Amino acid sequence: MLQFKVDTDTCIQCGECAKDCPYMVIEMGEDGFPRAIADREGQCIQCQHCMTICKPGSLSILGKDPADSLPLKGNLPSQQQMETLVMGRRSVRRYKDEPVDSDVIARMLEISAHAPTGVNNRGVLFTVVDDAEVMTKVRTRTMEGLGLAVREGKLPEGLEFMADFVRLWEDKGVDVLFRGAPHLLVASSPKSGPCPDVDCHIAMTNFELLAASMGLGALWDGLFKWALTMILPDLMKDLGIPEDHKVGYAMVFGKPAVKYHRTVQRSDAKVNRVTAI
Template identity: 25%
Template sequence: MDAMEAIFTRRSIRRYAAEPVPEDVVKQLLEAAMYAPSAHNQQPWQFVVIQDRQTLDRMPDFHPYSTMLKSAPLAILVCGDSSCLKSPYFWPQDCAAATQNILLAARALGLGTVWMGVYPKEPLIDGMRTLFGMPEQIIPFSLIAVGYPAEEKPRPDRFDEQRIHYDRW
């Protein structure tokens, strides 16, 4: 699948087949994440790959929008690492770019995903930090459910020329 096809057909998938995601595919997703652009090339990301069934099942206890994890074979927690920042301002954009790369790479590889926000909600950040025993400098940013889709969604029509302004508002 080419990049444009992946962009136009990527959808939030919340139902997954029981099939596990192979380790080499997980590595490809993480590699794609690490090729995201980052301000000053700081690459402030860290990733937690979550495959343990009990851990996946516990997350909806504190993250109210993560119930699909009960059927997902895998999740990836994208985190910012404040210890490597030369500038404190752009790490959320960097982590968002890494998250988007995971979503698009997953689509290109035949996987389904859904992006769940964590940052800047303190209860979600604290829940992730506690669950994974994270050090203070690690900031949970986004949680991505990953698996082979058990549902299909059509391509939406989202292009809206009314939102485009040339040279001035």
């Protein structure tokens, strides 16, 4: 049920909702008001474009009240603020030994889930470790599992360098894989989806930028992703990641023990500008 409703007292009959519906589920009725086309309701991908484009807030769908949405006017960051955020985010490899409040993490994940996904499938699953004791166990299990793989000669081809990280951990307590971060985030999505890898990457990018805006640090953790998906399948199962999911990426995050003061300077954008075809 789309629960498509229009307040005819406030609707200005502009037709923007019908024009913007990506799957042409909405049409303007003979009375001048929008309506859902009965035999096309099954085509709706629940993107809510119709509700967000309605200027007076006259349209409701899926039981959503437009009054509960955040207004965009006056609330968006300036171009300069976005430029600074994008250029100023850093890969953080030094963390304070203190957790981020679980309610803050929950809110970050809720916001990050607004990332676009293929055909709006919204299949990304965030597997998060927000408990310090659990994070310690994950770190220990990972390094013990890698150590066993090293001793049994079972490191996959191309990942032989993992043995160096195991030695650093066992001999000096140096945590190369997790960098001592208090939290871990793994994004996965059903393998049957249209683009599981891309969906996860976009969602994680949202999370990283949101973390940077809040003064938190994050690090894309390809080392742990390789360890998890190529060496430690039992750990992936214990983390509760479904078997029919593809792990897009992993990330560690927390309160940084380092402070950066300015953006880097780069002018090496690779651009292929098409001027004729």
